[in-house]
Amino acid sequence: MCGIAGYVGFEADEALLRRMNDCQRHRGPDGEGILIDGRGGLAHRRLSIIDVAHGQQPMSTADGRFTIAYNGEVYNYLDLRAQLEELGHTFTTDSDTEVVLEAFAAWGSDAFDRFNGMFGLAIWDHQNRTMTLARDHFGIKPLYVCRSAGSGADGGDAWLFSSEIKPLLQSGHYEKRPNDRTIYRYLRFRIHEDGRETFFDGIERLEPGEMMTIGEDGRAERRTFTRLREELAELASVQRPYDESTAAEYRERLVEAVRLRLQSEVPVGTSLSGGLDSSAVAVIINRLINSGDRTTESVGQQQNTFSAVFPNSINDEERYVDDVLDICRGHVDGHKIKPTASEFKADLRDFVRTQEEPLISSGPYAQYQVMREATKHVTVLLDGQGADEMMAGYVPYYFVYLRQLRAQGARKAATELSKSLDVLYRLGRFKLKAKLRGRRDVPTTQLLGRDFVGAHQGERYVVEQANLKKRLIEDLFVGSLPSLLRYEDKNTMRFSLEGRVPFLDKEVVKFIFSLSDEAIIKDGWNKRILRDATRDLLPDSIRRRRNKIGFTTPQGEWFMTLKNHFYGIFLSESFANRPYFNQTEVLHAFEGWIKGTNDVDSMTFWRLINLELWLQEYFDEQPSADTVAVQSQPKTDYEPNARKSLDLTLDSGEVVRRYPLRTELYAREDDLDEKTLGYIERFFAGLPSAPPEHEVATKGRWYFFISEKIVAITQGRSYFIWDIKVSRPARVLSRYVTRTPAGIGLGSPFTMQLAIQEAGLPKVLYAAAGGAVGKLVGKRGMFYDLVGGDIRAIDGPTEYSVYPANVSAKLAPKDPDAVAARLSAAIRARVPEPWRSTFGGTVVMDANDIGRNVLGKDAPGTKERYEAMFADNPLGQGSEQTPMAVVFEQP
Template sequence: MCGIAGYFGLGPDRGLLERMGAAQRHRGPDDQGTFVDGPVGLAHQRLSIIDREGGRQPMATADGRFVLAYNGEVYNYRALRAQLEAESRTFVTQSDTEVVLQAYAAWGADAFDRFNGMFALAVWDRDEQTLTLARDHFGIKPLHLSRVTPQDDGAGGSGGTGEAWLFASEIKPILATGLRDPAPDERTIYRYLRHRVHDDGASTFFEGIERLLPGEMATISARGLERRQFATLQQDLVATRPPATGAGPETVAAMREGLKESIALRLRADVPVGTSLSGGLDSSAIAVGIDRLLTAHDDSAVAVGHRQQTFSAVFSGYRNDEERWVDDAVAACSDRVESHRVRPTSDEMFADLADFVRTQEEPVVSTGPYAQYRVMKEASRHVTVMLDGQGADEMLAGYVPQTVTHLRDLLARDRRAGIAEAFATRDVLGTVVRARLRTRIRGGGSFGELLRPEFVADHADDSYAVAGADLRHRLVHDLFVASLPALLRYEDRNSMRFSVEGRVPFLDPQLVRTVFAMPDDAIISGGWNKAVLRDAEQDVLPPSITRRRNKIGFTTPQNEWFHEQREQIYRVFLSESFSRRPYFDQAEVLSAFDLWLSGRGSLDSMAFWRILNLELWLREFIDPRPEPDESARPATVSTLGTSRGTGVDLVLSDGSLARQHLVGAPRVTDQDDLTSLVVEHVTAYLDVLGDERPAGARSRRWYVFVSGEVVATTQHRTFDVWDIPVTRIARLLSRHATRTGAGVGFGSPFAMQLAIDEVGLPRLLTAAAADAAGRLVGRRGLFDTVVGSIVAGRDERAVDGPNQGSARAANTSIRLAPKDPAAVAALLSKALRQALPDELAATFCGTVVVDADDRGCTVLGTDAATAVARLEQMFADDPWGRGAGQTPLALVLDDRRVASAEPRGRDHQRQASVSPLSVPARARVGHSTGRPG
C-alpha cells in the first residue's frame, strides 16, 4: 500500500514532487522516490507489504519505455506472472509491482481488467508521450485529478505551457503544490447537507478537484485528457438475470468456497495481518474464515502468525455496544485468537476531531468512521495489514432500503409472494414505520429550514434518486455509486492515516459475479437478507450472529455523545465563522439543536453532525490561516479621541476633554468578589500612573467605570447556552423578536427563556400583545423595546448574547442585566474611598456601571452626581481591550478644560509609557468574562 502523486504538463520540478509526497507520507513511510521526464513527474511513498527489499518505485521496464507509480495490491499477481513468463517476460523482483508494470507493457490498458485486487496507478509511456491513470474495479484505492494553470517561475521550475494536470492518492498533495487554491464545491456541499450523499460521482468537496470513478482510466497527452471505463463489471452485473428462486446447497457451497478463496488471496503479505471485527455477520465470517485456514495450517495464512489478531471498537454502557457479539465471534474461533478492543469516549472523539477531519479530507455522514479510525490506530501497534467486511451489505442487501426495493419488485411480479415476504420482514419494516411516525408526530421542521434560503434557491433544481423498483439495479447502484464509494474512502483514509493497509475480501470481482449469478432468494429469503451468507456460516458461527436482526456495524453512540458534548457543539454553532457561512441559518440551527436535545423535533443527530462536520472541514481546508496573535500589539487608536499610550483622550460635546485609562485584570469569574477585585486593581493602577494621577495640584475629578458584564457575572447572572432548558413558549416568542448580531439578542430562544425566568411569562405576553398592536399602526420593534425595558431596566442593550458574529465567549453565553447597578456603584465607591489616600479620595466622584460597545455607552447605574449624558460621553469601548478580553475596569479623568490645538503640558506632550497593570492570573472556576464595558 502506498501513495502516488505527480503531474503532466509542467517543467521538471522535483521539489514540487517532494512536497506532494511529504503531504501523504503517512501512506508510505518505508521508502520514497521520484521520476522526472519531460512534461511528466511521478512521486511515490511506499508502505512495504510484498517483497519488502524489492519493488522500489517509480519502477521502469528494462528498456525505459514504461515507468510505473502504483498504489495497492494485485492478489492474483502470481498467476499473472506465470502467464507473462510464458510470453517470454522476465522479472528481477518478487513484487506484484513488477507484474503490474510488465502486464501493462505486454497488454496495455487491457491488463487492468485482468487484475484481481485494489489499485490506483500512473504509468508513463515515453515513446507515446502519454500518462495513463487507472483505478480498480470497485474504487477501493483512491485517485484524484485536477487541471491547473502552470506558473512559470522564469527559471524552469514548475514552468510549462497550456494546461497541466496534477494527480494524487489524496487531496492534500494537490493543495500542497500551491497550483490549486482550496475552494468549496457548492453543489457537493448542498447534496451532502440536503440529501446526505457524497462520493457518488467524480466531484469532490473541492472545486476543481475530481476523483477517478471505479473501473475508470484516464489518458493524458498533449492532446488533452480522455476518460473511459476499462471494465464492464457494472454493466455485466446489471445484465445478470438469474431466476427468482432456486438457491440450494450448491449455492451455499459456492458462497463458502468463493469467500474462502478471496480471504486466502488477501492474506498474502510479508508483514503481520490482522482482522477488523465488529461483531456483525460480515466481519465475523472473515474472522472465522481466517481461523479455519490457521487451524488447517494452510500456507496462505502464514502472515497471520500463530494467533489471529482481531481489533474491535466497543462502547460499554451504550445501546449500540456490540461487545457481546464480538465475544461470540471470538468464541466461535479456536483458541488462536487475540482480541484487541478499543473503548472510545466522546471526550476522546472531540479531542481527535481536528485530526479526524484532516484524515478524511472531506466530510462524512456520521461519526461512525471515527470508530474505525480508533480501531486502525490500535491495529497499527500490532499489524500492518487489516482485513474487514466492507462490500457485503451492498452485494447481499444488508440495508433496510434494499429490502424495501426487493419487496416492491416482488409485489410487482408476484403479489402473493410479496405479501408473504413483507409479513416475514414485519419486524424490520415496523421499526422503520415507527421511526417515521415519531418524526411526523414530533414535527419541528425539515432540514431544509436550517439552510439559508438563497443557498437552497441556488440549487433548487438539484435532486437525488436511487433505483427503487429493481433489486439488482439497486445493489449495483449501491456498490458503485450510492453507498460503497463513501465507505471505501473512510476505510482508506482511516487505515492509511496510521500506515495500515486495509483489504476487503468481499470485493473480489469473481466472488461478486458469483453472488449476482445466484437466484434472488439467495440474497433475500423468508425475511432474511444475506441469506446465502447466513446459510454458509451457520455451522461455524453461533445463531446469535447468523440470525441476528439488528445491524449496527462499526459506529459510535452518536446520540448519547452529542448530549454529552453539547457544550462543544454549541460553541461551534455559535461561533463567528459559523455565523458567516452562506449555507446555514444560524438561528434555525440553534433552535433545532436545542429542540433535539430536549427530545423533540423531527431531525436527528445525523443532521447536526453533517452541519458540524462541514463547519470543521471549512475551517481546516478552506478558511485562511489565522493571523499572528494581535493581543501583544499596542492599544488601537479610538475613533472618538487621540491615543496617548494607555490613555485615550475623548472630546466631549461641550469641547472639554476626558482621559480614559483601561485597567487590566485577570478574567473575571462568578467566583470573584467584585468589591475586592475593583479595589485591588484600581489602587494598583493608580500607584503606577505617576504624574497622571488625578490628585495634587491638578485637582482633576475622576471616576471608576465598571463593566456591567462583570457585575452581572459576579452576581451569577451569566449563563452558558447549553445550561438553559428552552421551553416551547420561549422558542415561539423569540420568533417575534429581532434577530440581530449585537445588543439584546431576544431573537435567541435562550435569551427569551432567561427573560421568562426573570420576569415571568405574563409580562412578556403583554409585551408581545403591545408589539402586535404596534404593527397594526406601522410601528415595529416594540417587542424588543418593551421586553428589554422589563428585563434590563433602563436600556435593553444591557442584556447580551448569544450574539451572532461575536467572538467567544460572547457568542456562547447570555448575560442578564446586573441587579440594582446603582447600589453596586455606591458600594464600590464606599470601598474605594476607604482604601484611597485622602488626596485621591477627595477628587474621586464615584463609580459608573456601564454597558458599552463600539456603538456607544449606556450608564446602567451610578452614585456620581454628574449628568448621565456627560458620563456616557466620557467612556469609549476600546477595540484592543475587547480583543484581549482583560480590561473590565477603566479610570476616567475629567479635566473639563476646553480642547485646543495647543500643547497641554509636558506630560501630555510625551508618549505615556505606562501599560495596563498585569496582575498574575489566579486559578478560577465557573463563568468568566473580561470584555470591557
C-alpha cells in the same frame, strides 16, 4: 499501500512534485521517489508491505519505456507473474508493483481488468508521451484529477493527479472553490460521493473501473476498462438456484479471498465491530491459524483485533465482540477502543481535515479511533466493508425486495412481509414515536439559505426501488459503497495503515450475483448465504442477529453532551454569513431537537456542522499560530489582554491605566460580592511584587469596573438558549435587526424574545417601526431610544465566549446602580489603606469591541466619561476570561 501524485503538460517542475508528495507523507512514510521526463512527472510515497527490501517507486521497465507510480495491492499477482513469465517477461523483484507494470507493458490497458485487488495508478509512456491513470473495479483506492486550463507549456491544458485532494490544493495550480451543486445534494439528499464530482469545484475523482489517458499536449480521454457492472447485471438474470452446496462453495471462495489478503511481510490484524461481516473475517483467520496455514505468518500466533465499544450506550456491540474473542481464545489479542464525546470534540477538526470532504454521519470517527490504536500494533488491517451492499445488509433493501415480490404476486410479498415485520419495525419505530408525540416536521430546505435552495431546486436524486439486484449494483458502484471506501482509505492512511476488504474480491462478488435472490434475502433474513456459510464458525448470537448497528458512534447521545459546543458553531459569524444556511431556522431546529419537539435527527445537524468545519478548514483564512498561542496563555493581573494595551489617553488628555483581572467562570449560584472581592484583594496583594512601573501607575484615584454579564448571571437573569421559548413574533422581528460583527444584540430570536418579555410586544413593535423610519432618514439607534429600559444591554450567545456564555442569552442586570453601591461598600470595608481612601467607586459596564454602555455606577461624574475609559474595550470575556478591571487615573 502508498500515495501517488504527478502532472502532465507542465514544464519540468521538481519542486511541484516534492510539494505534492510532502502533503501525503502519511500514506507512505517508508520511502519516496520522483521522476521527471519533459512534461510528465511522477511522485510516490511508499508504505512497504510486500518485498519490503525492493519495490521502490517510481519503477521502470527494463527497456525504459514505461514508468509506474502505484498505490494498492493486486492479490492475484503471483498467477499473473507466471503468465507473464511464459510470455518471456523477467522479474528483478518479488513485488506486485513489477507485475502490474509488466502486465501493462504486455497487455496495455486490458491488463487492468485482469487484476483482482485494489489500485490507483499512473503509468508514464516515455515513447508515446502519455500518462495512463486507472482506478480499481470497486474504487477501493482513490485517484483525483484536476485540469489546469491553459497552463500547459504550449498554452494547452495541463493536468494534476494524486491519491488525495490535499496535494492538488497545495500544487499552486488550483484556485480553491467549493462545489455548490455537490454541497446542495449533500445537504438535501445526504449524497456525499457524487460520481466524478467532489466538494471542490474543478477537482474530480476517477470512478470505479475507470481509466484516463492524458497526452503531453493536455488532451485527455476517460473510459471504463471493465464491464464488471454490466457483467453483474447479466449474472443477476441467470438466477442459479440456491442450496447448501452453493453456501459451501461461497465459503470456500470467501476463505480464499481472506487468504489472499493475508499476503504481507508486515503484521496483519483485523477490524472487528461485532457484526456478522467482520466477525466472519476474524473467525476465518482464526481457523487458518489453527490449521497451520502458511499465509497466517503475517498474522502470527495471536490475531490482533481492534474494536470500538461504547459501554452503556444503545450502540454498544461489546457483547458480540466478546463472543468472537471467546471463539478465538488462545489465538487472539483483542484491543478495545472506547471513544468518548470529549475525545470526539478534541479530534473533530483533525477528523474533518483527514476526510477531506464532508461525511453524512460522525460514524467513521469510530473507525478513525480504531486505526489510531491499530497502527501501534500492525501495518495491515482486514475488515468487512462491502458485504452489506452485495448481500442487502441494510433495512431499506427489504422494501426494495418486497416491491419486487409484489410485482411477482401478492402471496409471495405477503409471506416475506410477515417474516420481516420485526426488522421493518426497527426502521419505522422512531418516526412512529415522533408522530405519536406530535413532533414538528422540519424540511431540510427550511434550514438552508433561500437563494441557495432556489439556485438548485431542480436537483433530483432517484434510486432503484423495485429490483433488488439492480439496487445492490447501484449501491456497490454509486450510492453507498464509494463513501464507505473513502472513509476506509482516509482513516487507514491517516495513520499509515493499509486496509484490505476481502468481501470485495471480484470473483466472490460475481459468484453472489449469479445466485437467486433467495441467497440474499429469504424469510426475513438478509445475507442469507453468509449466515449459512458460517453456521459452524459463528455463534447464533452473531449469525442470527436481526439488529444491525455497524461501525458507528452513539451520535445522538454525543451531540446532546456536546450541544453547547455545536451551538457555538451554529452561532459563529462564519456560519451566519454562509450562503448555504439559514442560521435562524437552524438555531430554532436545534433548540427543538434538544427539547424533543421536532423530528429533525442528529444526522441533519451533523451535515451542517461538518460542512461548516470543512469550509473553515479548507477555505477560511486560518489564524496565525502565534495569535492562537497568545490567546491560549493565561495572563497575570498586571498584563494587558492580547492585542490590547494597559494605558489609554482620553480626548481630554487624561491618561488612565486599566488592569484586566482574570477570573474563574461565574455561575448562578455564586455570591457575586464575595467572589469578586477575592479577585480585587488578589490584585492589591500582588502589587508589591509587580514590575516597578506599577508603583507610579497606581498612585491616582481608582475605580472598579465589572461586566454586566457576570452580574446578570449571578442574579439568575442569564438563560440557556434551549430554555427560552421563542415566539413567532421574536423570530420574525429578529430577521430585521442588523447583526453586529460579533453576532450580538437582538439579531437572534432568543434575545428578541427576552426583549419582548422585558418590554412587552407592543412597545417592541412600536420601537421596531420607529427604527425602520430612523433608518430611512439616516438616524440610527432609534429602536433602542424608543423601546427604553436596558434592552440595549440584552446579550446573546457569541462564538468567542466561554461556556456557558456561548450558549446563553441574558437580560441586563437588575438594579445595576444598587449593585455598584453594594460592591463599593464591600470594597471599602476590605481593601487596606492607602487604596481605601483613593477608591472612587464601582461601574457596571456593558462593553465590547463595538461599543460601551454604562448600566450602573456609584462613582461621581458622567456615564460618558467612564465609557470613554473603555473606548478600546480592554476586557476579554472569551478565552481570556477577564470580565472586570481595576482602573487608575494617572497623576
